[in-house]
Each structure stands twice: as structure tokens, then as C-alpha cells.
Amino acid sequence: MVPPLSWPILGNTAIDLLAPFQQVAIGLIALTAGGLLRLDALRGLARPVGGIFGGHALSVLVIMALWATVQGLGLPYVTVPGLAGVGTTTVLGFGAVLAGLCLSGSPAATLAVLHGTGARGPVARVVLANVALKEVGAVAVVVAALHWMARSPGTSWDTGPSTEASLHMGLGLAAGLLVGGAMSLYVHQVRREVSLFLVGVVVLVTFITNRFGMSPVWVLLPAGMVLASSSDHGEKLVREVVKMSTPLYLLVFAMLGAAIRLDLVIGVLPHAIAIVLLRAAALRVGVAAGGRMGHADPSAVRYAWAGFVPQGGVAVSLVLVAESSMGALGDTIVALTAATLVLNELAGPAIFRHMLGRAGELPASAVRGQEVSDLEPAEVVPDEAPPSARGVKPWTRKERPGDPWGKPPKLASPELNRWLGELEADMQALSRDVVSGRLETFRKDAHAYLRQLRMELLRHHRLVSNRMVTSQESGETTSDAMRVERSELAERWGAAVLARGARIGSEKWLPTQILDAVDQIVEDAPEFVEAPYESVSFEHPGGESTPRALLRMGLRVRRRWASFTDGTEPSRSVAMGTLVRYHLVGKLPAQVEGVAALLIDAERQLVDRTRDLFDAASREYLELAQRFPQGGDDPELRSHLAALRRSFEAEIASAIKEVSVIVEDGDTRTATILGAACQAIKHEASTMSTLDLPNHARRFSRVHGERERARKRLTEGFAQARQVNASQ
Incomplete structure (x- = not known):
């Protein structure tokens, strides 16, 4: 039997018994609601x-x-x-x-x-x-x-x-x-x-x-x-x-x-x-x-x-x-x-x-799992020729273009100058954290990896040299000795390369961690700062429309009236929160791709350098085996072996030095990217919330799509590129 629709779902007795629990729950709702105020x-x-x-x-x-x-x-x-x-x-x-x-x-x-x-x-x-x-x-x-x-x-x-x-x-x-x-x-x-x-x-x-x-x-x-x-x-x-x-x-x-x-x-x-x-x-x-x-x-x-x-x-x-x-x-x-x-x-x-x-x-962790239909797949770095067709060129050091942070702000508002200075200090600290964190980790890992390759290469050189010098006594040719030791070197180098590839593939660091740190800085930004108008707001730029010219004229009249009545300057509510979010949350993610590209290129450079060292060692030993097929205790052979060792030592030392150059370049690139964003904020703070730069011009919704596309490249694209490097 189905009860009439006019009856309650539960009987009155059951409702009365549960009523105290309902009142307790209502009390908890009220407590939490008040706790939000x-x-x-x-x-x-x-x-x-x-x-x-x-x-x-x-x-x-x-x-x-x-x-x-x-x-x-x-x-x-x-x-x-x-x-x-x-x-x-x-x-x-x-x-x-x-x-x-x-x-x-x-x-x-x-x-x-x-x-x-x-x-x-x-x-x-x-x-x-x-x-x-x-x-x-x-x-x-x-x-x-x-x-x-x-x-x-x-x-x-x-x-x-x-x-x-x-x-x-x-x-x-x-x-x-x-x-x-x-x-x-x-x-x-x-x-x-x-x-x-x-x-x-x-x-x-x-x-x-x-x-x-x-x-x-x-x-x-x-x-x-x-x-x-x-x-x-x-x-x-x-x-x-x-x-x-x-x-x-x-x-x-x-x-x-x-x-x-x-x-x-x-x-x-x-x-x-x-x-x-x-x-x-x-x-x-x-x-x-x-x-x-x-x-x-x-x-x-x-x-x-x-x-x-x-x-x-x-x-x-x-x-x-x-x-x-x-x-x-x-x-x-x-x-x-x-x-x-x-x-x-x-x-x-x-x-x-x-x-x-x-x-x-929403932080990156909350957005990362969502499907974003309007984002086109993109790579962090452009496609290059296959490894076999590439030559290993030395890493070119990028010169730091002067002071990436620009001059200290000199606006009419001490409060605005103080806060902009604090923002710059926070961004500089973040830049140092990137260098002392991710880039320093890359330096230590790359140095340890290259030293391991050096140890294996010198061990291989010592064994090859002994077998080539004693080949006449053992009855084997230098080519036979070379093939045996080359296989041993390939096995040991392969183990080192695979171990490093596994470390790279399991690494959890993503460039979006830089953006998460920036979001923390933005969170502390004041929404509005009361500040006087800068002199540029009163100047007629020429070529502006009649309504804007009239509004600017009214601003100049307001300035004269304020100066005449109480001797003060007219003030504005600078929407610093809007300005900072536009540049640091909206525009910066696309620029941080430069840091991500450098890290991917650095890993590829190390992979190519490893391949080049192995190919060079194999080629040099093969030439010696062809030149001295019988080996023996020949002074000229010993001289060539010693020169070959010095060449290997120089190549490894050059690769280690190149890692330091890469880290310095990463420092320069990080400071340049973060500094450019800071300079843009300092520059626009003088005209923000005025006729020259109204608040709606820096509305975050204008760059929301750009931010999401950049974040996708910095997560999915970076992870894919890292896996490619790990597999090489």
C-alpha cells in the first residue's frame, strides 16, 4: 500500500525522536556561520x-x-x-x-x-x-x-x-x-x-x-x-x-x-x-x-x-x-x-x-585534473632534428641585460613605493629559491653523473691500454682487445645513463611550483592603495578623444581646486590587487615557459654530451687499433694513449664547466622573467586606476585563457619532454 501524498514521509513519532539531533545540527551550522565573520x-x-x-x-x-x-x-x-x-x-x-x-x-x-x-x-x-x-x-x-x-x-x-x-x-x-x-x-x-x-x-x-x-x-x-x-x-x-x-x-x-x-x-x-x-x-x-x-x-x-x-x-x-x-x-x-x-x-x-x-x-593541483577543451596541445620547446643529425655545440652563455629588476619606484605615494619595494624583494627571493633549489639540484646531479662517467672512462682507458701494450704476448690483436673493452664500457655507461634516466622520469618537480609560490605572494597584495595622482595623469598626451580630453581637463580643475582649498593633491584608489594578478597570475605563466625550456634543453645537452663522449672514445680507440694492429710496448703507442687520456679528461672537465654555465644561464633567465613582470607592475602603478589605465584594462578575465594554456604546457608538455629526455 502506498500512503497518500499528503502524508509525511516519516511518521510524527519518528520526527519527534530525531528533532534533538536536528536542533544540534542547526546549532553547528550557526556556529560555523558566525565563525566566518x-x-x-x-x-x-x-x-x-x-x-x-x-x-x-x-x-x-x-x-x-x-x-x-x-x-x-x-x-x-x-x-x-x-x-x-x-x-x-x-x-x-x-x-x-x-x-x-x-x-x-x-x-x-x-x-x-x-x-x-x-x-x-x-x-x-x-x-x-x-x-x-x-x-x-x-x-x-x-x-x-x-x-x-x-x-x-x-x-x-x-x-x-x-x-x-x-x-x-x-x-x-x-x-x-x-x-x-x-x-x-x-x-x-x-x-x-x-x-x-x-x-x-x-x-x-x-x-x-x-x-x-x-x-x-x-x-x-x-x-x-x-x-x-x-x-x-x-x-x-x-x-x-x-x-x-x-x-x-x-x-x-x-x-x-x-x-x-x-x-x-x-x-x-x-x-x-x-x-x-x-x-x-x-x-x-x-x-x-x-x-x-x-x-x-x-x-x-x-x-x-x-x-x-x-x-x-x-x-x-x-x-x-x-x-x-x-x-x-x-x-x-x-x-x-x-x-x-x-x-x-x-x-x-x-x-x-x-x-x-x-x-x-584555483591552485594548479585543483585545475590539473580538469579537461580543458579549448587548449591546443603544445610542446615546451620546438622540435629539433633527430639526435643522430645533431652536433653537440657548446652551451652559449647568455649575458645578463643590466639590472633585470629595474630602478626602485619613485612615485608620489610612500605607501605605494614601500609595497612595490616589498613585492620586488619577494620576487627576488623567489628567483634565488629557484637557483638554490631546482637549478642547484640539477648542478649537483649532473656533476655526480659526469664524475661517474669519468671514472668509468678512465677505468676503460686503463684496461684498453694494458691489453694493447701486452697484445703481442697474449697473441690477440688490438682490434679484439678494443671490441671486448668497448662492450664493457657500453654496459657500464648504459647502466649510469639508465639510472639517471630513472631519476629524471620519477622526478615530481614542475615549473608550476614557481607559479604556486607567486600565487602566495599575490595573496598578500593589498586590493587597493590610496595614492595621489602622478603628474603624468594631468598631462595632455595629444591625439586623445574629446571625452577623454574633457575628463582630463576636469581632473586638472580638481587638482587646482584641492590645492586652493586645503593644499593637497587629488587621490585615487589604486587597484593593486587587480594589477598584480593581471601580470603575475595571468601573464607570467607564459613567460615561465622560458625557464622550463632551459631545463629541458639542459637535460638534452647532457644527453647529447654523453653520446658524443662515447662515440669519440670508440672512434679514437678504433683509429689506434688500425694504426697499431699488433700493439706491443711501443713508445709511440704509449704517447698516443697518454694524449687520448688527456683529451678525455679535458672533455669531461669541459662538460662539468658547461653545467655551471647552464645554471648561471638559468639564474639569468629566471631573474629576467620575474624582473620584467616586476618592472611592468612598477611602471603601470603610476597610471593604474586613471584615465590612462582604467581598472577594466587589467581585468584578470582578459588573460585567464592565456594562463590556463600556459599552465597546461608547463604540466603536461614539461612532463612529456622530461620523459623523452629520460628515455634517450
């Missing part, structure tokens, strides 16, 4: 974070108000079941409550995506800073809407739950500050079984709040904020709680779905899909508008909206408050919210991860 993390981001939050909150409210207006028309197939004929005021109140629920995000899903991918950058920072603000905003909007509707004439909504919710919010805030302070004190002083202690606090707070008819959200949301803001340890603990509480999160959604009447869900599913699409559009438009008003990073303006698509935070608790307040519409709001939660939780994380990749904030 670190006060110190908002420093320097107050304006962009506030702009994005205000923009998308207003956009969601406006869109849902329009949706409620359409619902009030009573159109067939458009009006949600249960809203037909209830009156305009009730429909608007329903829309306001739904808008508050739509404003809520999903801290758990957001943390899972960010920590699972290791994403870093302006999009990740803005989303993290906003995700807790969204929960606070959702609570305020829903409670305000319930109060408004409860006091409106002609409605049957209950004032009790909304009034109690307001009182509970005030009491919960005070209690949450105390609980957060106590947890922070425990973390700093006791430091034992901290994760278990936090879960225990959540259970205790949930039990106490339930006894007084409160939601644990009001206490644990501010408690998480205090805990995370107290120290870095608090923030890490909050993130650990997220990892441990995944089963309880699943329980929340399972129970929410189990208590739903399927007939209501099926009836509102088309409307839920429409709300999901409207919500996504509102987020996209609101984040873009608010981000521009708040001078947020262009990548955050374009992609941060995706971080707000997942839904499932305090909305789970708020919908229960709304259900008890809205009377007959309670079942409708629960069914509609549950359907939208499921759709947003399914699609939201995937959309967010995709947009993080578009913004260039």
Missing part, C-alpha cells in the same frame, strides 16, 4: 564587502517584491498554490519572508568548496566575508517581515513567534557573546580535547535554548563570531567543526525533507525552479552593481555572486519559525523553501567552483 578579516574590505552585501540584498528584495506583485494578480499557472485569493497584503508579506529566506546562504557548502579546492583571491575573500553577513541579514528580514504582517490588519498571522523571535535575538546576542568568550578562554588556557569541547558546548546550548523555547541560532551565531575573531586557533577550530559535523548536516536536510508533504512539493516545484532562477539573476545583478559602487576587485564583481548561490544556512531554522507564524500558509512556505534549498544546494557548489576557476583562484 572575523572582524579582523574585514579590515581593508569594509567598502567592497559592504557594497556587495548591500547590492545583492537590495536586489533580492526588489526581485522578490516584483514576484509577489505578480502572484497577487492571481494568474492561472503562475500563482503558487495556497496564495490564490489571500489578498495583496498577505502575498506581499509572503514574498518578504521568502526574500529573507532567499538571502540566506550555505556556510557549510561555501566552506566545503573553498577548503576543498584551496581557492585564494579576492573572490574567495569577499564570499567568506559576506557569507555570515548574509545569515544575519536573512534573520533580520524574516523577523521584520513576520512582525509587519502580524501587525497588519486583515491578516491571521500569529504575532507570538515573531515577537518571541525578536526577544530571543536580543537575549541570544548577549548570551552568545558570553558563550563565545568562554569558548575562547578555554581554547587559549586549557587546549585539551578542544574539538570535542566545542561540540559539547553546541549540544549544551541547544538543550538549554530548547528548554526556553529559543532557537540555538541566536546564541551560537554571535558565539562563533567571537571565537573566530579571538585568534587564528579559533578560526581553525571552527573549520574543524565543519568537517566533523557533516553527518548532522545531512540529518537536517533529511528531516526537513521527511516532514514535507509530497503533494505540496510537487505542486510548487515549477514555482521553486522559477524562484531559483530569479534568485540567481538577482545575485548576479546585485553583486555586480554593489561591487562597482564599493570599488571591489573586478574579478569579485564578476564572479563573487556564484558563492552566494548555495542555500541552506539559517534558512533551515527560519523556515520553521515562519511556519509557526504564517498559519495556513506555513505548509506552503516550507514546501517552497525545501524545494529551492534542494535545487540551490545541488547546483550551487558546482557553479561556485567553476567561477573560482574562471577567476583564476
Whole structure:
């Protein structure tokens, strides 16, 4: 027998038994949501974070108000079941409550995506800073809407739950500050079984709040904020709680779905899909508008909206408050919210991860496994002639072109000069790390390899010399002695070459490690630096359009007015984060291919040098065998053998010296590539965020495709070229 669709999936008894676990899970969600709102993390981001939050909150409210207006028309197939004929005021109140629920995000899903991918950058920072603000905003909007509707004439909504919710919010805030302070004190002083202690606090707070008819959200949301803001340890603990509480999160959604009447869900599913699409559009438009008003990073303006698509935070608790307040519409709001939660939780994380990749904030380890369809296969180095047709030319030393880092910045802003100097110092340290790391490893390995070949070659020479000198006594020809020893040398050299090839083939180092280190430097870059305009911004370059000329004239008028009133220069907000990401994250990967090509060429040079040494030894010994077929203790033969040994010694010494030249060339090339990127940043910092170089001209999306293609060449192409060298 199939039960009627109007029955819940689980019985009321089972739901009542599982209710305490649901409340604990809701408390954990609130604790983690508050833990994301670190006060110190908002420093320097107050304006962009506030702009994005205000923009998308207003956009969601406006869109849902329009949706409620359409619902009030009573159109067939458009009006949600249960809203037909209830009156305009009730429909608007329903829309306001739904808008508050739509404003809520999903801290758990957001943390899972960010920590699972290791994403870093302006999009990740803005989303993290906003995700807790969204929960606070959702609570305020829903409670305000319930109060408004409860006091409106002609409605049957209950004032009790909304009034109690307001009182509970005030009491919960005070209690949450105390609980957060106590947890922070425990973390700093006791430091034992901290994760278990936090879960225990959540259970205790949930039990106490339930006894007084409160939601644990009001206490644990501010408690998480205090805990995370107290120290870095608090923030890490909050993130650990997220990892441990995944089963309880699943329980929340399972129970929410189990208590739903399927007939209501099926009836509102088309409307839920429409709300999901409207919500996504509102987020996209609101984040873009608010981000521009708040001078947020262009990548955050374009992609941060995706971080707000997942839904499932305090909305789970708020919908229960709304259900008890809205009377007959309670079942409708629960069914509609549950359907939208499921759709947003399914699609939201995937959309967010995709947009993080578009913004260039996913590390190489997160991007490496993806298929990139628009990238053409490319090699790190150009094709060359086959080894048999190549001659071994000595490695040409590249002269360092002066100072690759350029002159120190001399801008009008001391703060900008200081930060550019720190950036240059960090990049110089990275250049030294490449030399002392990968290049020095190549030097040591190549020197040890060449010394091993030298030892085997001298051993071979000693044995060949003895057999050629004593060939008359033993009765064998010098050609026979040469063939025997040549086979022995080939076997020993082959073993050394194979051992080195195995080491090369198993090596894990990739050039993208340089880019990962650069990403760490970029992560510390300030998003904006307040600085005065440089003199070049006031000069008329000639040949510019009339609108630009008028804008430049207005800037000069502004300069004169500021000088006349308070004696200062007009200032600009230099988007240093945008400029640095454009050059170091977007443009630099293609340039780092020069370092990768040098390493591949260096390995090929060593392979060719080994082959040339072996061929030269075989050829020289064969000529001696033909010239002295009988061998014997001939002074002229001994003289030729001694000269041949000196020639071998000189060749090995030349190869060892050549390795040092290669390493020096690698040092020069690395410094030149990194220094050129630094010089470009220093040069453009003088005009960044002005008429001459507006922020959109250095938007990261312009070079995203170039970066991904370069990264693919630096991973797949470099690994393939290394395997080719290892097999030769």
C-alpha cells in the first residue's frame, strides 16, 4: 500500500525522536556561520564587502517584491498554490519572508568548496566575508517581515513567534557573546580535547535554548563570531567543526525533507525552479552593481555572486519559525523553501567552483585534473632534428641585460613605493629559491653523473691500454682487445645513463611550483592603495578623444581646486590587487615557459654530451687499433694513449664547466622573467586606476585563457619532454 501524498514521509513519532539531533545540527551550522565573520578579516574590505552585501540584498528584495506583485494578480499557472485569493497584503508579506529566506546562504557548502579546492583571491575573500553577513541579514528580514504582517490588519498571522523571535535575538546576542568568550578562554588556557569541547558546548546550548523555547541560532551565531575573531586557533577550530559535523548536516536536510508533504512539493516545484532562477539573476545583478559602487576587485564583481548561490544556512531554522507564524500558509512556505534549498544546494557548489576557476583562484593541483577543451596541445620547446643529425655545440652563455629588476619606484605615494619595494624583494627571493633549489639540484646531479662517467672512462682507458701494450704476448690483436673493452664500457655507461634516466622520469618537480609560490605572494597584495595622482595623469598626451580630453581637463580643475582649498593633491584608489594578478597570475605563466625550456634543453645537452663522449672514445680507440694492429710496448703507442687520456679528461672537465654555465644561464633567465613582470607592475602603478589605465584594462578575465594554456604546457608538455629526455 502506498500512503497518500499528503502524508509525511516519516511518521510524527519518528520526527519527534530525531528533532534533538536536528536542533544540534542547526546549532553547528550557526556556529560555523558566525565563525566566518572575523572582524579582523574585514579590515581593508569594509567598502567592497559592504557594497556587495548591500547590492545583492537590495536586489533580492526588489526581485522578490516584483514576484509577489505578480502572484497577487492571481494568474492561472503562475500563482503558487495556497496564495490564490489571500489578498495583496498577505502575498506581499509572503514574498518578504521568502526574500529573507532567499538571502540566506550555505556556510557549510561555501566552506566545503573553498577548503576543498584551496581557492585564494579576492573572490574567495569577499564570499567568506559576506557569507555570515548574509545569515544575519536573512534573520533580520524574516523577523521584520513576520512582525509587519502580524501587525497588519486583515491578516491571521500569529504575532507570538515573531515577537518571541525578536526577544530571543536580543537575549541570544548577549548570551552568545558570553558563550563565545568562554569558548575562547578555554581554547587559549586549557587546549585539551578542544574539538570535542566545542561540540559539547553546541549540544549544551541547544538543550538549554530548547528548554526556553529559543532557537540555538541566536546564541551560537554571535558565539562563533567571537571565537573566530579571538585568534587564528579559533578560526581553525571552527573549520574543524565543519568537517566533523557533516553527518548532522545531512540529518537536517533529511528531516526537513521527511516532514514535507509530497503533494505540496510537487505542486510548487515549477514555482521553486522559477524562484531559483530569479534568485540567481538577482545575485548576479546585485553583486555586480554593489561591487562597482564599493570599488571591489573586478574579478569579485564578476564572479563573487556564484558563492552566494548555495542555500541552506539559517534558512533551515527560519523556515520553521515562519511556519509557526504564517498559519495556513506555513505548509506552503516550507514546501517552497525545501524545494529551492534542494535545487540551490545541488547546483550551487558546482557553479561556485567553476567561477573560482574562471577567476583564476584555483591552485594548479585543483585545475590539473580538469579537461580543458579549448587548449591546443603544445610542446615546451620546438622540435629539433633527430639526435643522430645533431652536433653537440657548446652551451652559449647568455649575458645578463643590466639590472633585470629595474630602478626602485619613485612615485608620489610612500605607501605605494614601500609595497612595490616589498613585492620586488619577494620576487627576488623567489628567483634565488629557484637557483638554490631546482637549478642547484640539477648542478649537483649532473656533476655526480659526469664524475661517474669519468671514472668509468678512465677505468676503460686503463684496461684498453694494458691489453694493447701486452697484445703481442697474449697473441690477440688490438682490434679484439678494443671490441671486448668497448662492450664493457657500453654496459657500464648504459647502466649510469639508465639510472639517471630513472631519476629524471620519477622526478615530481614542475615549473608550476614557481607559479604556486607567486600565487602566495599575490595573496598578500593589498586590493587597493590610496595614492595621489602622478603628474603624468594631468598631462595632455595629444591625439586623445574629446571625452577623454574633457575628463582630463576636469581632473586638472580638481587638482587646482584641492590645492586652493586645503593644499593637497587629488587621490585615487589604486587597484593593486587587480594589477598584480593581471601580470603575475595571468601573464607570467607564459613567460615561465622560458625557464622550463632551459631545463629541458639542459637535460638534452647532457644527453647529447654523453653520446658524443662515447662515440669519440670508440672512434679514437678504433683509429689506434688500425694504426697499431699488433700493439706491443711501443713508445709511440704509449704517447698516443697518454694524449687520448688527456683529451678525455679535458672533455669531461669541459662538460662539468658547461653545467655551471647552464645554471648561471638559468639564474639569468629566471631573474629576467620575474624582473620584467616586476618592472611592468612598477611602471603601470603610476597610471593604474586613471584615465590612462582604467581598472577594466587589467581585468584578470582578459588573460585567464592565456594562463590556463600556459599552465597546461608547463604540466603536461614539461612532463612529456622530461620523459623523452629520460628515455634517450
